[in-house]
Amino acid sequence: MFKPYNPTEIEAKWRKRWEEKKAYNADLKKGKNPYYGLVMFPYPSGDKLHVGHWYNFAPADSYFRYQRMLGNDTFTPMGFDAFGLPAENYAIKTGIHPDASTKKNTATMIEQLKRMGCMYDWEKMVNTSQPEYYRWTQWLFLQMFAHKLAYKKEALVNWCPKDQTVLANEQVQNGHCERCGSEVIQKPLAQWFWKITDYADRLLDGLEKLEWPEKTKLMQNHWIGRKKGINLTYHVAETQETIVCFTTRPDTNFGATFLVVAPEHPFVRKIMDGELVPKDGSLAEHVKKYVEYAMSKTELERQEEGRKKTGVFTGFYAINPLTNRSMPIWVSDFVLGGFGTGAVVGVPGHDKRDFEFAKEFNIPIVRVVQASDGDLSPIERIEQVQEDEGTMVNSEFLNGMPIMEAKEKVMDYIVGQGWGERVVTYRLRDWLISRQRYWGAPIPVVYDPEGNPHPVPEKHLPWLLPTDVEFKPTGKSPLTDSKEFIERTEKLFGKGWTPEFDTMDTFVCSSFYYLRYLMEGNQKTFVEKKLEDKWMPVDMYIGGPEHATMHLIYARFVMMALHDFGVVAHEEPFKRLIHQGLITNQGAKMSKSKGNVVSPDAFVERHGSDVFRMFLMFMGPFTDGGDWSDTGIKGVDRFVQRAWAILTEKSGDDVTESAGFESLLHRTIKRVTDSISSFHFNTAISALMELLNAAETAGQLSRETAMICIRLLAPLAPHLAEELWETLGGEGFVMDQEWPTYDPAQLVSDTMTIVVQVNGKLRANIEVSRDMDEAEIIAKAKEEENVKKFLTGTIRKEVYVKGRLVNLVV
């Protein structure tokens, strides 16, 4: 009596068996072919798991199951990135302690994750908010401190005067507080930094060896932003002053006609203070007025003004050493005080911003690069500004050289003359790790009565996060409230000693979690070297593209630093990386605040986990994502039921398939293999659907073929595959079986279909045997009725593509 497939009952049965047999618990010491498959660990939000999580985790699991069937000892751990702002905000709103809400949320999420049927090794779970984890976050800080990679300095933070709190960049919208709308101000605060800039070159050069999406590598490249250029020193005429300008294009310096300094530049300060007086005294007043105006502008006002250039002449001139030309010195806010040297040399013929500025204030424009089309006319319109390529003109000894060659030549010359020095600049800035927040790992630092920082000795770790704290914003770090924290510090270090009240950025917690998974019961060291050597780097890391820069740069930096400290053997944490696409709902990212979060629970309840995860994979390529819609889930449900029916009811030992079917089976093995290994689960599923359709037409399957089909299905529908495997008498778990291989000889058939075109238009299909030669095939093609009909006039050309088509041109 045929029984339809009942997912609820059967999925529960297999999950129980997997757990009993510890099928997913990797023996980190024994594994011979280590394969470390990792998905970015989730934040345990109150929204529970949504469809987006499933879209990320389930296909990743299918990929790792496939790796396991290829014979790898796969290790796929899971954990929680549990510190962070949402739990703290929730606490402010409801009074529920972040630790309580986090624990509740993680418990729920673990249950949900287990229902997915993923092969996570829960014995190795980590939770960054627990002392046994964050002691290592603090240990990392101590290492950074000991190796002089941690330092304290004043930095500006986004400050909301009404809410009395520091805001993250994402909480600032157009210069205003996201919650109350007040204007956000920049407030200086002494904070801890990690010197990621020391690693800028290595972070950049290391990208080459990584098998990451090119897009992601490019983003990191821009983020680090290495620029090679020169600091050129200009003398200010009739004074003892000099102004240093950074430029990456010294080759165009014969075309320099002005200098611009930022309003914050010391030279401007001297004019305002009356230390330097221009010949025309009234100019000093103008400078003063302009600087006041520029400094008062808010971010918002600057944006509104767009790109229109403003500025004033200072009354002073700089001398270009190359040409001896006097160049007027201007002040303008398009030059940034904090970048480069805070002064730029204006070459309006070959830089668009300089051009706009020169046009605005009638400064001469000189052409020193000939356009690639040979244009040598004066530059009058912005389209003529030649920025990228060309040949030098009007530049004495550089004339006739391509710009790259001229650049090297002129730099050597300038350095030789002592007018400047080569420098490399980076866009990357040091990592500010201090947060004036409660829900994070306390920075393990204490201050002596004189205010000097001292690291908390390792024996006092974990340096516990106090619990006697109010979460209400007061304008200070919440830990300032804790009596216990202050008493603890005085008791351990002495009277007058105070703890650091800031906590660490959660990106610190997530910068090394992949090492903490490799614990194997060991909690005594940060990471066991043998295991690290064996399992790292992560073979495949899967997560969202929003982490392309921050998390993925911080993790690389930390790994490199740990390597230099002698803690780990490898320098790069993630060998291969792929980003899943984003699932939106009505075009928007799913979030509780927008109220568009789709829960997977009802679908899983109704169709089972296998159907739901396959449906997500069938939607389209994994890297694409898409807008959520449940239309079509029925098709996958039907597929599962039909697969169950055919494989259990219509397979037998005494069946022999047709040659055509056997060939299809081998082509399917190839297609499924290729699809899964390139994360195109959608085409893997459609290939299996086609095979099933053919099997239905054939009526019966041999047992051998059925067992191949089940193995192909196993990574995609793990529960169903186990049940089928058992029903058909397979030994052990199907996920422990070998992945099927195909016979290349089966991929080609004896006959082939040749397409016949006349003038490029399809007119007929002919079946020919594989051994027919070109002349025979063309002759056969010409005999087709529908071909003859269109062969009017003489044949001018006959094209034959082997095994594919004939095209007759008349």
Add this chain to the structure above:
RNA sequence: GCCAUGGUGGCGGAAUUGGUAGACGCGCACGACUCAAAAUCGUGUUCCGCAAGGAAUGUGGGUUCGAUUCCCACCCAUGGCACCA
């Protein structure tokens, strides 16, 4: 503005060393089963046309016997960066 990625039926999507565009699935239509409905199964389904045939992969051009695929220009969408010298 710059950089990156993409644009294919009613819908999700498939197909690229240039060679039958629309696989697979959804939806829809018709039919079978049913008192009926659901479920299931079968047939059809890019558009225009009764048909023969023609048109069609964002738009316009180009290369080619042949272009979704290569080249040029443009439009649109998404993501990232943004006065970075």
